[in-house]
Amino acid sequence: MPVNEKMVQEIVQEVMAKMQIAASPSGQHGLFKDMNSAIAAAKEAQKVVRKMSMDQRERIISRIREKVHENAEIFARMGVEETGMGNVGDKILKHHLVADKTPGTEDISTVAWSGDRGLTLIEMGPFGVIGAITPTTNPSETILCNSIGMLAGGNTVVFNPHPAAIKTSLYAINLINEASLECGGPDNIVVSCEKPTLETSDIMMKHKDIPLIAATGGPGVVTAVLSSGKRGIGAGAGNPPAVVDETADIRKAAQDIVNGCTFDNNLPCIAEKEIVAVSSIADELMHYLLTENDCYLISEEEQKKLTEIVLKGGRLNRKCVGRDARTLLGMIGINAPANIRCIVFEGPKEHPLIAEELMMPILGMVRAKDFDDAVEQAVWLEHGNRHSAHIHSKNIDNITKYAKAIDTAILVKNAPSYAAIGFGGEGYCTFTIASRTGEGLTSASTFTKRRRCVMSDSLCIR
Numbered sequence: 502m503p504v505n506e507k508m509v510q511e512i513v514q515e516v517m518a519k520m521q522i523a524a525s526p527s528g529q530h531g532l533f534k535d536m537n538s539a540i541a542a543a544k545e546a547q548k549v550v551r552k553m554s555m556d557q558r559e560r561i562i563s564r565i566r567e568k569v570h571e572n573a574e575i576f577a578r579m580g581v582e583e584t585g586m587g588n589v590g591d592k593i594l595k596h597h598l599v600a601d602k603t604p605g606t607e608d609i610s611t612v613a614w615s616g617d618r619g620l621t622l623i624e625m626g627p628f629g630v631i632g633a634i635t636p637t638t639n640p641s642e643t644i645l646c647n648s649i650g651m652l653a654g655g656n657t658v659v660f661n662p663h664p665a666a667i668k669t670s671l672y673a674i675n676l677i678n679e680a681s682l683e684c685g686g687p688d689n690i691v692v693s694c695e696k697p698t699l700e701t702s703d704i705m706m707k708h709k710d711i712p713l714i715a716a717t718g719g720p721g722v723v724t725a726v727l728s729s730g731k732r733g734i735g736a737g738a739g740n741p742p743a744v745v746d747e748t749a750d751i752r753k754a755a756q757d758i759v760n761g762c763t764f765d766n767n768l769p770c771i772a773e774k775e776i777v778a779v780s781s782i783a784d785e786l787m788h789y790l791l792t793e794n795d796c797y798l799i800s801e802e803e804q805k806k807l808t809e810i811v812l813k814g815g816r817l818n819r820k821c822v823g824r825d826a827r828t829l830l831g832m833i834g835i836n837a838p839a840n841i842r843c844i845v846f847e848g849p850k851e852h853p854l855i856a857e858e859l860m861m862p863i864l865g866m867v868r869a870k871d872f873d874d875a876v877e878q879a880v881w882l883e884h885g886n887r888h889s890a891h892i893h894s895k896n897i898d899n900i901t902k903y904a905k906a907i908d909t910a911i912l913v914k915n916a917p918s919y920a921a922i923g924f925g926g927e928g929y930c931t932f933t934i935a936s937r938t939g940e941g942l943t944s945a946s947t948f949t950k951r952r953r954c955v956m957s958d959s960l961c962i963r
Contacts, residue, residue, distance in 0.1 A: 530678035531692040532671055536701040537708070540659050542689040543630045544710050547657040549687040551627055555606045557686070562605040562649050564680040569600035569645055572676060576641045579669045584637050586823025591765035594924070595642050602923040602930035603646045606653045608945035620960040625949035627655030632705040634716040634726070638768045638823065638860065640666035641673040643717050643932040648677050648691050650931075651715075653945035659711065660693045661702040663718075706731065713948070717933045727938070734947065735937040736770070739888025740858040741911075741918065742879040743773040744903060746872050746894045747781050753915070754893035755789035759796060761891070761917035763842045763862045766823045770934065771889040771911055771918045775855045776866040777879045783868045787847065795842040796864070797830060804846055806833040808853050811861060826862045850878050872899055876906050883907060888936040891918055910934055910941040 533539040550558070569576075577592030612623040631651050635643045644660060651658050662670030670693065677691045694701050702722075706714055706729040715734040716726040723735035743761075745754050762773040778786050790796040799807065810832045811821040821829060826844050830837045843862045848855055855865035867882070869875035883890060889911040892903050904912050911921045911934065920926030922942075933943045940947050 529671060529675045530682070531674040531689055533692060533694050536659075536661070536694045536697075536704040539692040539694050540630065540705065540708050540710055543657040543659050543692045546687045546689040546692075547627070547630055547655075550652070550657055550690060551629075551655050553655070553686070555609065557684075558653055558655070559606045560684045561681045561686050561690075562653060564684050565645070565649060565677055566600040568676050568680050569596055572672075573597050573600070576669065576673070579672060580641060580666065583668050584640070584666050584823070585820075586638060587765040587768050588825065592642075595639070595765065596645070598922070598924050598930050599642055599646050599649075599932070602928075603649045604653070604929045604944040604946075605649055606945065608650070609653060609949065610946070615961045617961065619955065619957045621956070622954040624952050624954065625654065625946055626952050628713040628732075628948065628950060629656060630710055630712070631656045631658050631948060632708070632711040632714040632731075633658050633660050634702060634714070634718060634722055635660060635662045635666075635670060636718045637663035637665045638770075639717075639932050640669045644670055644673040644691070645677070646930065646932045647715065647717075647943075648673075650943065650945040651948045652690060654949040656948055657689070658691045659705055660691060661697045661705050662693060664697055667697060715933060715935075715943070715948070723937055733938060734933070734935045734940055734943065736933045736935045736943075737886065737888070737937040738858055738884075739770045739886045739909075739936065740774050740856075740882055740884055741771060741889040741891060741909075742882045742907075743776050743891040743893065743918075744875050744879050745776060745778045745782065745786055746875065746892075746896060746899050747779050748895040748899070749782070749893040749915070750895070751782055751785050752789050752793070755786055755794055757893065757915070757917045758864070758891075759790065759794040759843050761913075761919055762864055763826070764917070764919050766825050767860050767862045768823045769919065769922075770860075771913075771921050772860075773864065773891055773918050774858055775882055776864055777850075777869055777875045777882070778866055779872055779875055780868050780870055783847075783866065787845070787866065790843075790845050790864075795840045796845045797826065797835075797837050797841045797843070799830075799835075799844055799846050803833060803835070804848070804852075804854065807844070807863070811859060811863070812853055812857060817857065817859065822860045824861060829861060829863070850882055856882065872896075872902075876903050879903070880906050883909065886936060888934065889913070889918065889921065910936040 573596035717736040723737040726733040890907040923930045
């Protein structure tokens with residue numbers, strides 16, 4: 502029986518009247534002075550959301566999609582201005598992708614078995630209030646994508662955004678709540694606090710009203726989530742290698758690898774971070790990288806200078822993350838041509854600019870004596886993150902061997918890395934890829950509990 506819409510509106514008004522939680526003086530939807538108040542607001546909103554029909558949730562999600570399309574350029578410019586990372590053009594494309602290809606309520610399905618002994622159903626129910634930690638690399642994209650999926654599952658969300666992307670993150674949170682209110686839904690379906698910190702993150706992870714935590718970020722934040730004692734979904738680090746064997750279309754492989762590596766200045770965690778090329782085609786591949794794909798070849802001396810800048814004191818220099826190739830080259834005194842998109846060089850797999858995940862358009866190429874050696878080196882470079890990997894090959898046996906050895910949540914064959922999230926490839930979009938905890942590419946169904954309902958010896962009408 503469909504839910505009475507008038508009754509839902511009355512529930513919304515009743516819950517809002519009972520809430521004694523002071524919102525920010527800014528009047529921004531979903532924003533609270535402290536984390537405990539934010540969690541309390543999300544808990545009250547979830548009482549309304551869980552009683553909504555799927556159609557009502559989907560109407561809110563559809564409005565979120567519309568508003569993301571309308572605000573894609575605003576989100577892109579805010580993100581670049583606030584974080585200094587990425588580029589506006591690619592970020593616009595990412596927001597349209599989120600709006601178009603993030604699964605909604607269609608991902609929530611029921612499984613049924615019927616037979617001589619009756620009927621059994623498996624249905625997906627909400628966790629309740631989900632705690633989510635989001636990164637500075639894809640701040641609004643992650644919040645929007647997570648919110649669509651989590652709301653589709655009947656949940657509300659408490660976000661602890663990265664402090665370096667707070668303005669962009671709060672703009673996304675406000676937009677989502679506006680979409681809910683415009684469709685007759687409650688406010689505070691997603692919330693945050695005014696000044697997210699490690700302390701507010703700790704409060705969220707330990708709070709009794711948060712049964713599930715989803716973290717998108719580096720290895721440190723995922724480890725903290727998995728140590729919280731709560732159910733955790735962890736999207737951690739990756740260092741995706743792109744293997745190229747002697748059967749590949751070398752010219753296309755060079756183009757695909759550079760396009761994937763340079764997309765949003767290499768910020769996506771799935772992006773190609775290094776190349777492992779079979780020796781017999783390595784020179785040809787480098788030729789196409791340099792002559793047709795706007796790459797800049799740096800010398801050994803320049804490699805050392807660049808290493809000192811981007812891995813300052815042996816640690817990743819955050820001021821270099823997500824910067825374009827010309828900016829990075831300028832940091833070591835090179836005035837590169839305006840068309841330069843990517844920095845390339847050849848080196849051993851242990852080279853720090855190859856072995857470390859940089860999130861910059863820097864592609865080191867490792868030469869392998871044969872395909873088996875390429876697989877071995879690529880597995881080493883991926884560091885057991887089990888996140889993403891890429892291969893360019895026309896040999897099915899080679900692709901299969903690599904897929905089994907690398908064992909990643911994502912493996913892209915003969916395409917740029919972004920095909921993995923539905924951009925130029927089939928499949929849905931997500932910005933939370935839970936490689937470490939095993940869920941892989943998350944969607945609405947990831948954020949639900951499976952519940953079994955059994956009717957013995959009845960309701961089988963065959």
